[in-house]
Amino acid sequence: MFTGIIEERGEITAVEPSGDGVRVTVRGPRAVSDASHGDSIAVSGVCLTVVDQGEDWFTADVMHQTLAVTSLRGLAAGTPVNLERALAAHTRLGGHIVQGHVDGTGEVLAVVPGAQWQVVRVSLPTELAPLVVDKGSITVDGVSLTVSAVSDASDPAPWFEVSLIPETLEVTTLGLRRPGDLVNLETDILARHVQRLLAFAAPTSSATDIPATPESTETPEGGSR
DSSP states (O other), X not given: OBOSOOOEEEEEEEEEEXXXXXXXXXXXXXXXXXXXXXXXXXXXXXXXXXXXXXXXXXXXXXXXXXXXXXGGGGOOTTOEEEEEEOOOTTSOOOSOOBOSOOOEXXXXXXXXXXXXXXXXEEEOOGGGGGGOOTTOEEEEXXXXXXXXXXXXXXXXXXXXXXXXXXXXXXXXXXXXXXXXXXXXXXXXXXXXXXXXXXXXXXXXXXXXXXXXXXXXXXXXXXXXX
């Protein structure tokens, strides 16, 4: 479990084939400062498991499924990544509840500089659009953000916008993003649960749905009416 508050910007130092996936080595001194074998670290929003580590680096295996649905399939040595260690129970929840289970990817459509912030518009896979609301939470490349605008429900090409403050631009990879870049998206877990519950909700019955009970053609004594 994570909060989407990035602790440091790390760097991929190696990507090696491993079965049907890859093994990545990530430089992140803070991320491994108290890490142990088997610990979880979010790499640009993807929860990965530490399999080896050194003084300022760790390695993790990325399976084929993860490569297929996230932007990690484009990793190469030198790629900057956002790093966050798993949430400790005694710390403040500064962002929102993030699982590190990416729902899909979006494409950066526009980057508009502002006086003190930067507005970024990102495309949304159609199936994720109902889960993203104005002023709601979303995770972009592991960063907990507040949605500042969304496309209309009837828009055939859904999108959302986030407004990035200078701190976010400086300490995460989002300040490096340009139109055409792919980013990892994780929607709010509460929205996903609500959607799933509604999928199982029984349709509401109305009076017109209830078949009428046919009248008996016999009297209580058994005779005909």
